[in-house]
Amino acid sequence: MEKLLVCSCAVNDPYTISSAYLLENELDTVKAGIKKYAGMLGASEIIYFLPEGSKDFGLENVAYGQASPVMDNPYAIVQQLKGNLPRPMIQDDYVAEYEGKEVAVITPEVAYNLAASQKTAFITVTKGGSSEIKAVPFGTKLNEVEDAAGAKAVLLGGLRGKFILPASLADYAAGDDILSSSITVFGPEACMVVVTADLMTKTWMNSCNKCVLCRDGTFQVKTIMDDMPVGKSKAGDIDLLKDIAPLIKIGAYCPYGQNWPNTLLSALELFAGEFDAHTKKKSCPAGVCFQAGATYIILPDKCTGCGDCVDACDYTAIEGKKKFIHMIDQDMCEHCGECVSSCEEEAIVKWEGGKLPKLPKKLTKVGKF
């Protein structure tokens, strides 16, 4: 059977930007690696699969679709090429077929290393809200990539990784594994319960929903975690999380479902004191949650009416429409702070005290207040 090689640039999770970086900065080497692999396979056609909304990087034969952690699976690729949702097929003897051709997959990261003279890891390092790629030879200790001095926690490998303490970075080395794909640093001010709740929301959103353990498990975990920063958690919630996460690891169908519970379990283990404080005492050691006096507001002179914040609020407390100054309904706001980072204009702020600035009382067009 003829072979079709798909370069999947849609596998990166929300913590990783290496595929886009390689297409932007190392395209010739990536193309050389793809050509080499196509030659090894005897592939007669190459397709680049890019996430929706991404630019085409001047590539030919491009397909667009949903980014997903399962998009390194040939069956998931075929599903998307056919216009279906990405769903993996894990079976040794399974051959993914598209238009009469057997489908093989390569990522830009693997392609680069097939062609380059030195094996290089392109690690996404996120710190203080901004991300950059650090390119280092395989084998480089991760504390030489980012020492995370003074930080509280580090998430290695994003959705499929695990939390570690900064001092443990030296125990890990750069390679082609998921753990060294990204290093996300959380400073001493971070509440690890809020951080974990946000991670579990992203985990749920990235489940492909094929198998019940991952589909229902991500939703159940997200629901439990959402309650914690707002004081709604119940006795036994932490034990429940500790019970279900290992079951999902064992029973989930594909590597995504088998790995994401590690982030939750590592957070529960490393930051047990913070989780206990939130569930048993309804207090937040980092001083982020349960700030009854804190008020979240949208500064009318900064809001551009883009609407990005609306989906960040699980309590539907943000009201607005395109090109109108958005407003927070203080009766509905649960003071979780999730919306703050969704606003690139830094228009959403936590007002700690003092006289509030003048705020619109009704929806007002941007520039008219």
Ligand code: SF4
């Ligand atoms: S484990 Fe999750 S991502 Fe993998 S097939 Fe099941 S639902 Fe999909």
Ligand code: SF4
């Ligand atoms: S508050 Fe920020 S994110 Fe929300 S609409 Fe205004 S500018 Fe956009």
Ligand code: SF4
């Ligand atoms: S702080 Fe922001 S995200 Fe949280 S409930 Fe209030 S408006 Fe919604």
